[in-house]
Amino acid sequence: xxxxxxxxxxxxxxxxxxxxxxxxxxxxxxxxxxxxxxxxxxxxxxxxxxxxxxxxxxxxxxxxxxxxxxxxxxxxxxxxxxxxxxxxxxxxxxxxxxxxxxxxxxxxxxxxxxxxxxxxxxxxxxxxxxxxxxxxxxxxxxxxxxxxxxxxxxxxxxxxxxxxxxxxxxxxxxxxxxxxxxxxxxxxxxxxxxxxxxxxxxxxxxxxxxxxxxxxxxxxxxxxxxxxxxxxxx
Numbered sequence: 669x670x671x672x673x674x675x676x677x678x679x680x681x682x683x684x685x686x687x688x689x690x691x692x693x694x695x696x697x698x699x700x701x702x703x704x705x706x707x708x709x710x711x712x713x714x715x716x717x718x719x720x721x722x723x724x725x726x727x728x729x730x731x732x733x734x735x736x737x738x739x740x741x742x743x744x745x746x747x748x749x750x751x752x753x754x755x756x757x758x759x760x761x762x763x764x765x766x767x768x769x770x771x772x773x774x775x776x777x778x779x780x781x782x783x784x785x786x787x788x789x790x791x792x793x794x795x796x797x798x799x800x801x802x803x804x805x806x807x808x809x810x811x812x813x814x815x816x817x818x819x820x821x822x823x824x825x826x827x828x829x830x831x832x833x834x835x836x837x838x839x840x841x842x843x844x845x846x847x848x849x850x851x852x853x854x855x856x857x858x859x860x861x862x863x864x865x866x867x868x869x870x871x872x873x874x875x876x877x878x879x880x881x882x883x884x885x886x887x888x889x890x891x892x893x894x895x896x897x898x899x900x901x902x
Contacts, residue, residue, distance in 0.1 A: 669886060672696035672710035672734065674725040675717030679739070682875040683714055690879065698725070710734050712760075712882045719743040719805060726761070727753050735760025735889065737881045739767050739874065741809030754892055760885050764895045765809030767877030771851070772895045774866040778814050778853055781864060782821040791855035791862070793818060794832065796840040798850040806841035810851055815839060818853070849874075 669692045673680045676699040684694050696705035696713075700721070707713070713729045715722060719742030729736040730753055738761070747763070754761045766772070785791055795818075797811040807829055815827035815837050825835040832838030852865040868874070877895070884898045896902070 669693070669883060670695045670709055670711045671882065672698070672705075672707050672713040672729075674698050674713055674715040674729070674736075675721070675740065676702075677716065679716040679871060679874060679878075680714075682871045683716070683878055686872065686875050687879050692879070707732055707734065712737065712886050714878050714882055715740055716878070723750060726750055730754055730757040730759040730761075733757070733759070735882075735885045736762075737767075737878055737885060738763045739765075739878055741765050741812075742805035744809075751892060758890050760888060760890045760893075762881050762885050762893045762895070762898070764877075764881070765813045766849075766874065767881055767895060768868060768873040769877050769880070769899065770873055771810060771849075771866055771868075772877070772899055772901065774851070774864070775813060775817055776901055777864060779817040779821050781853070781855075781862075782818045785855055785862075786822055788855075788857075790857045790859075792857070793822075793824070793853065793855050794838045794840070795827070796842070796850075796852050796854070798842045798844055798847050800846045800848070801843045803843060806843070807839040808841065808849070808851070810849065811839050811841065814851060814853060 671694050676697050695709040696707045713734050713736040715725050715738040717740050722740040722743040723746045797808045827837040848868040850867045854863040881898050
């Protein structure tokens with residue numbers, strides 16, 4: 669499989685190493701400071717850049733007829749416009765706030781726990797995420813996806829950074845050192861606390877999941893999919 673890397677920071681370099689180890693070829697690299705190779709030579713693009721560049725990178729791939737996997741967060745105000753352009757071009761697209769297989773399993777566990785907690789209104793739910801100091805968006809896209817999973821399965825209506833009450837879920841976002849990503853959900857009452865947690869030890873999980881998604885999307889060619897489709901999670 670010939671891969672274009674749109675964004676060549678820490679994640680892009682990790683994806684490159686693991687993809688080459690699997691026998692794939694990197695034919696194009698794009699970052700804010702350089703461009704190497706030819707995008708048209710790629711079978712699929714993997715996009716991990718910055719919010720300001722994501723939409724341009726995605727739509728460029730659509731225009732070139734190259735399916736794209738995107739893991740950049742912080743640009744979702746333009747999500748519906750991107751989907752419309754994907755449909756216009758009959759392109760292939762997978763966006764995920766987190767491509768880690770473990771995190772996507774965690775998303776399902778989170779939704780299941782939320783359903784279980786519905787009758788027990790004495791428990792107040794909250795979310796905490798911790799990332800490295802270079803992460804630009806807060807809260808993380810993963811934390812927002814976790815909140816959305818709770819909202820879909822309870823009477824909660826919204827989330828808010830650092831504060832919440834009633835039907836709003838509070839999300840705490842911390843930035844510490846080189847933390848790869850820790851997400852936890854807590855249900856607290858005056859008697860006890862129930863919590864679930866996912867902690868990433870390396871970036872390899874995110875990279876492996878993105879490569880897995882790219883391999884899957886190449887076979888599909890066109891359409892809009894999620895990691896649930898890739899992993900066969902109902």
